[in-house]
Amino acid sequence: MGENREWNVKKIMVCLKRVVDYNVRIRLRPDGSGVVTDGVKMSVNPFDEIALEEALRIREGGSPVEILVVSIGPADCQQQLRTGLAMGADRALLIESDIQVEPLIAAKAILKVIEREQPDLVLLGKQAIDDDCNQTGQMLAALWQRPQATFASKLEIVDGRATVTREVDAGLEVINVDLPAVVTTDLRLNEPRYVKLPDIMKAKKKPLQTESLASLGIDLEPRIRVLKYEEPAPRQKGVMVADVDALVAALRDKGIFN
Amino acid sequence: MSKVLIVAEHSGNQLNQSTARCLSCAREIDPAGADVVVFGSNCGEVAHQAAALEGVARVLTVEREENQAALAAIIAPQLAVIAADHDYILGPSTTFGKDLMPRTAALLGVGQVSDLMAVTGPRQFQRPVYAGNAIVTVEVPEGLKVVATVRTASFKPAAEGGAASIVPNQVAAELPAHTRFIELRTGGGDARPDLQTARIVLSGGRGVGSGENFKLLFALADRIGAAVGASRAAVDAGFVPNDMQVGQTGKIIAPEVYFAFGISGAIQHLTGIKDAGLIVAVNKDPEASIFQVADIGLVADLFEVIPALDKKLG
Numbered sequence: 001m002g003e004n005r006e007w008n009v010k011k012i013m014v015c016l017k018r019v020v021d022y023n024v025r026i027r028l029r030p031d032g033s034g035v036v037t038d039g040v041k042m043s044v045n046p047f048d049e050i051a052l053e054e055a056l057r058i059r060e061g062g063s064p065v066e067i068l069v070v071s072i073g074p075a076d077c078q079q080q081l082r083t084g085l086a087m088g089a090d091r092a093l094l095i096e097s098d099i100q101v102e103p104l105i106a107a108k109a110i111l112k113v114i115e116r117e118q119p120d121l122v123l124l125g126k127q128a129i130d131d132d133c134n135q136t137g138q139m140l141a142a143l144w145q146r147p148q149a150t151f152a153s154k155l156e157i158v159d160g161r162a163t164v165t166r167e168v169d170a171g172l173e174v175i176n177v178d179l180p181a182v183v184t185t186d187l188r189l190n191e192p193r194y195v196k197l198p199d200i201m202k203a204k205k206k207p208l209q210t211e212s213l214a215s216l217g218i219d220l221e222p223r224i225r226v227l228k229y230e231e232p233a234p235r236q237k238g239v240m241v242a243d244v245d246a247l248v249a250a251l252r253d254k255g256i257f258n
Numbered sequence: 259m260s261k262v263l264i265v266a267e268h269s270g271n272q273l274n275q276s277t278a279r280c281l282s283c284a285r286e287i288d289p290a291g292a293d294v295v296v297f298g299s300n301c302g303e304v305a306h307q308a309a310a311l312e313g314v315a316r317v318l319t320v321e322r323e324e325n326q327a328a329l330a331a332i333i334a335p336q337l338a339v340i341a342a343d344h345d346y347i348l349g350p351s352t353t354f355g356k357d358l359m360p361r362t363a364a365l366l367g368v369g370q371v372s373d374l375m376a377v378t379g380p381r382q383f384q385r386p387v388y389a390g391n392a393i394v395t396v397e398v399p400e401g402l403k404v405v406a407t408v409r410t411a412s413f414k415p416a417a418e419g420g421a422a423s424i425v426p427n428q429v430a431a432e433l434p435a436h437t438r439f440i441e442l443r444t445g446g447g448d449a450r451p452d453l454q455t456a457r458i459v460l461s462g463g464r465g466v467g468s469g470e471n472f473k474l475l476f477a478l479a480d481r482i483g484a485a486v487g488a489s490r491a492a493v494d495a496g497f498v499p500n501d502m503q504v505g506q507t508g509k510i511i512a513p514e515v516y517f518a519f520g521i522s523g524a525i526q527h528l529t530g531i532k533d534a535g536l537i538v539a540v541n542k543d544p545e546a547s548i549f550q551v552a553d554i555g556l557v558a559d560l561f562e563v564i565p566a567l568d569k570k571l572g
């Protein structure tokens with residue numbers, strides 16, 4: 001370290017996915033082809049809001065960082081990108097597509113943008129709460145041949161390197177990676193700010209560029225086919241007991257604590 | 259040579275039980291069994307534990323100084339080489355597998371089936387989406403390798419009784435120098451059973467009120483040999499460390515018995531426990547949604563129930 005004291009993060013790219021709001025109880029289409037989204041509240045994936053918040057905090061920490069938000073999906077994703085701009089991002093890019101974009105395709109598309117934009121840091125959510133895949137950041141890092149720090153709950157940048165605390169099953173793992181790198185966010189990294197009305201007005205004037213996914217020239221053939229959506233099997237109805245004695249009796253009845 | 263390759267998860271000297279669970283999944287794909295690959299700097303002990311599992315064809319070890327900490331950026335290029343001859347590459351859906359497997363899939367140019375919960379055909383699988391509110395059936399087209407993380411709660415661990423051969427491997431993969439392991443801070447390394455493998459789990463939520471009050475749960479857990487978990491609200495409030503979080507973004511568990519004390523039953527929490535054999539809920543709010551999934555429910559104050567249970571079960 002130290003050989004490059006002047007090194008600063010200048011550009012951060014944040015991926016924002018449009019998803020069904022986490023408070024919505026989803027309904028399946030009767031033909032099992034997917035989830036009903038007509039008239040359903042859509043939001044920025046909660047982990048992606050955390051990713052953007054982290055980028056904003058890095059900028060507020062002193063360095064003049066440009067923040068670019070990117071989304072891949074239908075034209076309606078503009079709403080989520082506008083939310084990102086209102087939170088404080090400088091520019092937005094919509095990669096428009098009406099096909100289902102699986103993580104590998106998303107990663108390839110994001111890489112195309114990276115090649116053009118040359119960000120120092122790319123922040124994604126650890127998982128999209130619709131497909132629950134938890135893949136895109138890792139795939140992107142592989143294709144870009146750069147470090148990955150997944151499930152981040154703390155991020156510190158010094159001299160062109162990031163020290164990241166990761167939430168792992170055994171506790172907290174700390175790793176150090178060279179930049180540029182891919183970081184995926186966990187819930188405890190920060191608490192995203194609320195967007196204020198004047199910011200929403202201001203965001204309308206910020207640049208939002210659109211290009212088609214097809215124009216990027218990547219292979220769009222799905223590697224995984226989704227055949228059908230089904231309701232999960234319901235659990236059997238349980239019983240209510242009146243007091244601790246009845247609880248212990250019910251447990252013993254089930255063969256537990258004999 | 260097996261068609262299926264499983265990546266072993268281990269702590270350096272102890273094989274994680276997730277490997278035995280992946281093996282049960284592998285045998286539904288190919289009853290003939292699977293190869294297990296162990297990456298590490300000194301794999302002897304772990305390799306022996308893996309070789310003793312029923313259904314393991316061969317244990318492949320890849321020993322290398324750089325493999326001491328399981329960094330995805332380091333392991334993935336080696337795994338991609340080892341996997342060249344396998345059709346299926348499985349890892350556990352733990353933070354280890356979730357970090358490593360997608361990086362490997364991308365290097366192999368394929369997608370990944372995350373949280374595989376059922377094998378419904380040679381190339382057809384089920385997995386949960388929307389926090390378990392829907393189940394999708396997916397198919398990996400012919401000619402592509404299947405890379406998957408296995409939802410460990412959906413498969414029982416394979417039994418012991420095998421005696422597979424252990425085959426050391428050299429992998430000629432160039433490893434990046436851009437990623438460095440610094441340290442692992444564990445929750446306390448206590449004697450309590452592991453949350454992901456325990457028969458009985460006691461979890462506390464915001465209703466427990468404080469870290470101090472969690473001691474009530476720890477005391478009861480120690481008396482009955484249970485592990486202790488928590489809701490996100492309890493972790494966020496700082497009552498307990500993050501590695502105790504159960505749910506969509508925490509641990510997915512399948513104990514025989516799960517006790518929820520002072521947990522409301524948000525969908526993100528329920529998705530982590532829906533494979534539990536028996537769910538017991540104690541909550542003072544009769545309307546709490548946890549009661550809709552509980553097998554046994556008790557509307558009561560947890561501060562009265564826990565000491566009473568402690569007395570009666572002790």
Ligand SMILES: Cc1cc2nc3c(=O)[nH]c(=O)nc-3n(C[C@H](O)[C@H](O)[C@H](O)COP(=O)(O)OP(=O)(O)OC[C@H]3O[C@@H](n4cnc5c(N)ncnc54)[C@H](O)[C@@H]3O)c2cc1C
Binds near residue numbers: 526
């Ligand atoms: C993207 C995303 C991911 C998430 N992932 C997870 C996850 O992995 N795991 C998770 O748990 N949550 C997760 N959450 C949070 C989840 O939505 C809930 O906010 C959380 O589970 C609530 O925790 P709780 O039940 O402890 O708290 P609350 O909802 O506040 O419930 C507390 C309960 O305690 C009861 N209570 C209070 N005092 C007593 C008493 N003395 N005796 C008995 N009962 C009492 C109350 O009646 C109440 O029902 C996630 C949320 C989001 C948006």
Ligand SMILES: Nc1ncnc2c1ncn2[C@@H]1O[C@H](COP(=O)(O)O)[C@@H](O)[C@H]1O
Binds near residue numbers: 045072125131
């Ligand atoms: N279509 C998309 N548009 C923008 N970002 C995406 C898209 N798909 C995935 N991502 C990013 O990748 C993360 C992980 O998604 P996933 O791998 O699908 O769980 C999300 O939190 C987003 O940051």
